[in-house]
Amino acid sequence: MADKELKESPTDSSDECSDQEPSYIFYRDRPEWNDIVPVELHEGPFPVVAIAYSDRFKDIFNYFRAIVLKNEISERAFQLTSDALELNPANYTVWQYRRTVLKGLEKNIQKELSFVRTIIEDHPKNYQVWHHRRVLVEWSGDPSSELRLTEIVLAQDAKNYHAWQHRQWVLETFKLFDHELEFVERLLEDDIRNNSAWNQRYFVVKQTSGFTEDIINRELTFTVNSIKIVCNNESAWNYLRGILSHCPTGLNGHPIVEELCQFLDYNKSEAPFYFSFLVDRMEEMMQSDPLKREVLLPKADQVLQLLATKMDPIRREYWLFLSRYLNSQFAN
Amino acid sequence: MGGKKNTIDRKMDDCKEFTKEKHAKYFLRCLNALPSSLVSLDSIRLSISFFAISGLDVLGRLDLLDKHKEEYINWIYLFQILPNCNDECLERCGFRGSLAATFSLENQDTSCVGNVRNKGSISSHPLDTSHITMTYAAINTLLILGDDLGRIQRKGILAGVKALQLENGSFAATLEGSESDVRFVYCACCICYILQDWSAINIEKATHYIVNSISYDGAIGQDRNQEGHAGLTFCGIAALSLMGTLETSLSLNQKAKLVRWLVSRQQSGFQGRPNKLPVDTCYSFWVPATLKILGAHQFIDRKSNRKFVLDTQCNIIGGLSKWIDHSSDPLHSYLGLAGLSVCEETDLVEIIHPALNVTKRAFEHWQKLVND
Numbered sequence: 001m002a003d004k005e006l007k008e009s010p011t012d013s014s015d016e017c018s019d020q021e022p023s024y025i026f027y028r029d030r031p032e033w034n035d036i037v038p039v040e041l042h043e044g045p046f047p048v049v050a051i052a053y054s055d056r057f058k059d060i061f062n063y064f065r066a067i068v069l070k071n072e073i074s075e076r077a078f079q080l081t082s083d084a085l086e087l088n089p090a091n092y093t094v095w096q097y098r099r100t101v102l103k104g105l106e107k108n109i110q111k112e113l114s115f116v117r118t119i120i121e122d123h124p125k126n127y128q129v130w131h132h133r134r135v136l137v138e139w140s141g142d143p144s145s146e147l148r149l150t151e152i153v154l155a156q157d158a159k160n161y162h163a164w165q166h167r168q169w170v171l172e173t174f175k176l177f178d179h180e181l182e183f184v185e186r187l188l189e190d191d192i193r194n195n196s197a198w199n200q201r202y203f204v205v206k207q208t209s210g211f212t213e214d215i216i217n218r219e220l221t222f223t224v225n226s227i228k229i230v231c232n233n234e235s236a237w238n239y240l241r242g243i244l245s246h247c248p249t250g251l252n253g254h255p256i257v258e259e260l261c262q263f264l265d266y267n268k269s270e271a272p273f274y275f276s277f278l279v280d281r282m283e284e285m286m287q288s289d290p291l292k293r294e295v296l297l298p299k300a301d302q303v304l305q306l307l308a309t310k311m312d313p314i315r316r317e318y319w320l321f322l323s324r325y326l327n328s329q330f331a332n
Numbered sequence: 333m334g335g336k337k338n339t340i341d342r343k344m345d346d347c348k349e350f351t352k353e354k355h356a357k358y359f360l361r362c363l364n365a366l367p368s369s370l371v372s373l374d375s376i377r378l379s380i381s382f383f384a385i386s387g388l389d390v391l392g393r394l395d396l397l398d399k400h401k402e403e404y405i406n407w408i409y410l411f412q413i414l415p416n417c418n419d420e421c422l423e424r425c426g427f428r429g430s431l432a433a434t435f436s437l438e439n440q441d442t443s444c445v446g447n448v449r450n451k452g453s454i455s456s457h458p459l460d461t462s463h464i465t466m467t468y469a470a471i472n473t474l475l476i477l478g479d480d481l482g483r484i485q486r487k488g489i490l491a492g493v494k495a496l497q498l499e500n501g502s503f504a505a506t507l508e509g510s511e512s513d514v515r516f517v518y519c520a521c522c523i524c525y526i527l528q529d530w531s532a533i534n535i536e537k538a539t540h541y542i543v544n545s546i547s548y549d550g551a552i553g554q555d556r557n558q559e560g561h562a563g564l565t566f567c568g569i570a571a572l573s574l575m576g577t578l579e580t581s582l583s584l585n586q587k588a589k590l591v592r593w594l595v596s597r598q599q600s601g602f603q604g605r606p607n608k609l610p611v612d613t614c615y616s617f618w619v620p621a622t623l624k625i626l627g628a629h630q631f632i633d634r635k636s637n638r639k640f641v642l643d644t645q646c647n648i649i650g651g652l653s654k655w656i657d658h659s660s661d662p663l664h665s666y667l668g669l670a671g672l673s674v675c676e677e678t679d680l681v682e683i684i685h686p687a688l689n690v691t692k693r694a695f696e697h698w699q700k701l702v703n704d
Contacts, residue, residue, distance in 0.1 A: 041431055041434070046406070049362065050366070051365070052368040061432060065432060068432065090375060091432055093432040164558070195559060238548070238550075242549065315631065317630055321630075
């Protein structure tokens, strides 16, 4: 079977359905293009990773090469880029040329935003389309559609990295943070484990209020309430640690955190992320107060053994390493 | 037909059988031709050739290319952009990804196409420029194929890399019309490491950029303030290691936090971000390779990872897929296999150099080139 496939001509794709659309006329058959000599691509006698380009693809890119090499800035060149992008929206050269033509013809940016929006909706994980979107917004200076667009994309996939990146750029560049915390809270209500939303929360706090005492208390309360609902949520614990890194008390001593630990202790929580937090608290305390080592070291070790053998055995080697490490640091 | 029985068998087996020869045939097929449905890979074909050729190397079956090794090497060099006789436009040099602004490759200098004198061609247009990931993929693939890099235009390539570094230390992929982030910093570092010339990178700025992209949870994101992500974390840590700034740029606390974050990614295989499911084959490379660079790969549960990776094999056409019971693709096939080899010494696959992402055998070939 493999041998047969190996022998097939890479360019034989005449049965490609897109070529048979009745409405499509090849560029080579369009009278208004007969002044252009298409530039065909030859890669010599031994092409590797040859893609079985459809006839339509070859036709469009042969004319595209010709237009670029002659630097033609025209309405027909613009249309040609639309056709080329429809076949391959990942071709960064086509996007770049399209931007040159857009500028040269002083095209309407709003129309172009609609065009790229359709492509984003079809290809939400394509780097080039998001880059194009960003350049257009930079040109127009008008971010009014961006929060809505990213909201729609995130409604399909709440962790789409490109959408978050674009949203962060828009928020930061145009200072649009006013309702962002509410947006993040909505997403966390949908999925309390959405790490992208937790990250966005951190970003918003950092870029707006910063980590003042009041804000630290507000964020700790928010996170602690979330952990009380779902305890073994890595995103929430990471966020808690992120907030505590701005807090002079560290992992020990803040009343909101102490209350959380009492609560989880009382409820006999055995969540691995809680246990690893306990170990880190003990390590911090042993670091700052040598007198506590004798009591805390066996306790920390006990927790680590539980993690290694019972609660989180997939990370067994790691927890056992940590146990050896703490012993080497703090045993007399 | 018989599918149901297979599924049951698979569940009962501890591990799926490793179908090495099928994977080798899969990579050969990718090198030969891709179907028109994969036309979106058109501007990254050199990457695909890297996955397939390095994949054969990881499988220990590079011998399958012996008959046409020279042709593969010549084909890669076709994509190189050469400086013109006055050394103008040096910043365009490197290897092309897209051929959308390129005159026919074989017509530029008919005297030397398809033979050992073929070195590439001069840029046809300001948009006919290199793409840093393709330059990285081309140089790595040439090393794997045993080339001596003699036709590499060092001066042009280094000028091309240098032109892509931005004020904030990050790198763009192309001269115009590209985003910039830690992926391209990694590519720049691989190129300079292999060419043993760091004049093209402002190491201090690049290091600063990477360290600045560390998120509050300890991992590296696409940019400042972005969510930590295992693939980008690999790029950042591998880049620091290649630049030689890993030891000095991260505090012990930052390293400990990062190791915790990385080991927490293992579920059976690995996920790319906290709470992101299902696990995905490519993270079986990104996470263990990063841990290995940090000297912490002994914390991985190898057996669980091996089981997951083997479960993503496609037993019909060969190759590995992103998720169990999906269709295989070149990237996940390669990274899944490379991940097996990073995690453990196994007789399944060859050992990988974690930061450069080539086999130890290819790395030793490079060392020999440097020493000669």
